[in-house]
Amino acid sequence: MTAGPRTWRATARLLTLTIVIASTAIAWVSAETLSTFYVTQRLKDTSADIRSSLRSVSEQIEQALSDMQRFEQLGSECTSGIYAAVSNLVAANRFIYEAAVLLPNGKACTSYGYQLESLAMLQDTQPFSTGNHSYWFSVSNLSGNEGFVAVSQHNSYVWLNDLLVASALDVPNDVTFELVDKNSLDSLFSSSEHQLKHEIPYQADKISVDRQGVHYALPSQWQEILAVVTLPFSAYQTIWWQLFTTAFLSSLAVIGLLTWVAGKIREQRRSFAPKLRRALKYNEFRVNYQPIVNMHTGRWVGVESLIRWHVAGKAISPAIFIPAAEKEGVIGEITHWVIERIAEDYSHYLRACEGLYLTINLSAQEIEDESFPSFVQKTLETHGVPASLIVFEVTEGGLVNLEKATAQLQKLRDQGHRIAVDDFGTGYSSLSYIETLPIDILKIDRSFLTPEKIAANDALWRHVVSMANTLNLTVVAEGIEGTEQSEPLMREGVTFAQGWLYSRDLSPAALKDEFLKLHQECA
Known part of the structure; x- marks a missing residue:
C-alpha cells in the first residue's frame, strides 16, 4: 500500500532536483552571456559619451591657448594689462582655473595678478607631448583638489579645474574613467577616489578582465596614454547576480510550467483509453x-x-x-x-x-x-x-x-x-x-x-x-x-x-x- 506513495515522492524529489539543476545551468549560461554583452555595451556607450565630452574640453583648451599667443611678445614685464587679459580669458572658460604666459625673460604672468619667476611646479613632472602641446598630470583623483592638470603650447600655459572636468565627463557612479600610462600602467587621471591598480596591458577598442574589473580602452590623443573605462568587479558581480536571479526564476517558472503541462498531457493521454472505451460502450460517438x-x-x-x-x-x-x-x-x-x-x-x-x-x-x-x-x-x-x-x-x-x-x-x-x-x-x-x-x-x-x-x-x-x-x-x-x-x-x-x-x-x-x-x- 505504501510502495505507490513512496515511489511518487521519490519521483517528485528527482523531478524537482532535475528542474532546479536545469534552471541553474540555463541561468548560469544566460547570466554569463547577458552580463558580458550588457557590460561591454555599457562601457562602449560610456566611452563614447566621455570621448564626446573630452572633445568639448579640448576645444576650449585649444581656443584659450590660441588666444594667449598674442601676449607672449608684449614685453619683458608683467603689466596690469597682461594680468587683466589673462584673468578675463580664465573667466570666460569654465574648465580653466588658472593661466600663465611665459615672457622672453623667463618671467610668468598669471591670471591671479602676480608675477612668477618660473614655472617650478611643472619641473618635477614629466610632460606628455603631442604636436605643439605638452601635458602635465599630477592628480590623485578628479574628486578632490590635490594635484593638477596643465597644458602648454609654446609659452602659454593653462591649468584645468578638476571638479568641473569631472562634472563635464558625467561618469556614472559605478564606473571609473582613467588616463593610464601605457608603459608603467600608472593612473595619471582618475574619476574615482580610489585609483585602480592596473596589472595587464590594454589594447585600444578591446575589452579585458582582471581582478580589478572589466576594462574598455579607447585611444587618446596622447601616444603613450590610454583612456580606460572600468566597471569594478563588485559592480560586475552585482549585475551578474541580478541577471542570474532573473534567469533562474524565469527558467524555473518556464520549465516548471512545461513539466506541469507535459504531466497533464501525459495524464490525459493515459486516461484516454478508458474514456474512449466508455464512449464506445455508451455510444458517445456519432458519425457525420x-x-x-x-x-x-x-x-x-x-x-x-x-x-x-x-x-x-x-x-x-x-x-x-x-x-x-x-x-x-x-x-x-x-x-x-x-x-x-x-x-x-x-x-x-x-x-x-x-x-x-x-x-x-x-x-x-x-x-x-x-x-x-x-x-x-x-x-x-x-x-x-x-x-x-x-x-x-x-x-x-x-x-x-x-x-x-x-x-x-x-x-x-x-x-x-x-x-x-x-x-x-x-x-x-x-x-x-x-x-x-x-x-x-x-x-x-x-x-x-x-x-x-x-x-x-x-x-x-x-x-x-x-x-x-x-x-x-x-x-x-x-x-x-x-x-x-x-x-x-x-x-x-x-x-x-x-x-x-x-x-x-x-x-x-x-x-x-x-x-x-x-x-x-x-x-
Whole structure:
C-alpha cells in the first residue's frame, strides 16, 4: 500500500532536483552571456559619451591657448594689462582655473595678478607631448583638489579645474574613467577616489578582465596614454547576480510550467483509453457525413464519414482523440464501431440515395489486422450494404509495411471496395508508393489548394492531377471553400471536390433530406 506513495515522492524529489539543476545551468549560461554583452555595451556607450565630452574640453583648451599667443611678445614685464587679459580669458572658460604666459625673460604672468619667476611646479613632472602641446598630470583623483592638470603650447600655459572636468565627463557612479600610462600602467587621471591598480596591458577598442574589473580602452590623443573605462568587479558581480536571479526564476517558472503541462498531457493521454472505451460502450460517438460533389453538375456522388465526440456539451477534436486512440491501441475498436454505425445509417437513411458511396478512414492497425476484411464483409452483409458503395481511405502514415498494406488493400478491393489515398502529397514517399498500391481515388490535401497556392502555374496540385490522369485515378480535391479554388480545378479537369463551399458535415437524417432535395431520382 505504501510502495505507490513512496515511489511518487521519490519521483517528485528527482523531478524537482532535475528542474532546479536545469534552471541553474540555463541561468548560469544566460547570466554569463547577458552580463558580458550588457557590460561591454555599457562601457562602449560610456566611452563614447566621455570621448564626446573630452572633445568639448579640448576645444576650449585649444581656443584659450590660441588666444594667449598674442601676449607672449608684449614685453619683458608683467603689466596690469597682461594680468587683466589673462584673468578675463580664465573667466570666460569654465574648465580653466588658472593661466600663465611665459615672457622672453623667463618671467610668468598669471591670471591671479602676480608675477612668477618660473614655472617650478611643472619641473618635477614629466610632460606628455603631442604636436605643439605638452601635458602635465599630477592628480590623485578628479574628486578632490590635490594635484593638477596643465597644458602648454609654446609659452602659454593653462591649468584645468578638476571638479568641473569631472562634472563635464558625467561618469556614472559605478564606473571609473582613467588616463593610464601605457608603459608603467600608472593612473595619471582618475574619476574615482580610489585609483585602480592596473596589472595587464590594454589594447585600444578591446575589452579585458582582471581582478580589478572589466576594462574598455579607447585611444587618446596622447601616444603613450590610454583612456580606460572600468566597471569594478563588485559592480560586475552585482549585475551578474541580478541577471542570474532573473534567469533562474524565469527558467524555473518556464520549465516548471512545461513539466506541469507535459504531466497533464501525459495524464490525459493515459486516461484516454478508458474514456474512449466508455464512449464506445455508451455510444458517445456519432458519425457525420460530408458530401463529395461533382463540381460541374452540383450532384453529390459520395460522402466521407467523419467521427465526432462531444463530452459535457464540448466537442473534442479528432486531431486530439484519434492519435490518442492509435497510441493506446483503441483505434481498431473505434473503426469497428464506425463501420457498424455506417452500416446501420445506410439501412435507416442512406439506402434511399442510390449510387452515393461512403468513405471510411483506416489506420495502420486495421491495415495490419488480417481479420479486418472478414469483419467488414460480415458486417456489410448483415445490413445489406453493397461492397461497391464502401471506399476505404488510407494515409501515408498508415502504410508502415508497404508489402503488407498492398496485400491487405488488395483483399478489400477483391471484395468489391475501392481504395482512396487521403491527404496525398503531405508525406515524403507518396510518389514512390502510388504505383504500387491498388488505388482508385486520389484525394489532394487541402494544404496544396489554399487560395494563395492554387493560382500558381507551377503549383504542386497541377502535377498531381497530371499524374493521376496518367494512372487513370479519380481525383477528389479537399477543403474547397470558394470559387477561387473550384474554378482553376475544373479548368484543369478535376471533377470532384468536398468542402464548405458545397456543404459542411451532416447528420445521417440531414444528409438524406438534403440529398432528396438535390437529386430527384432519390425515392
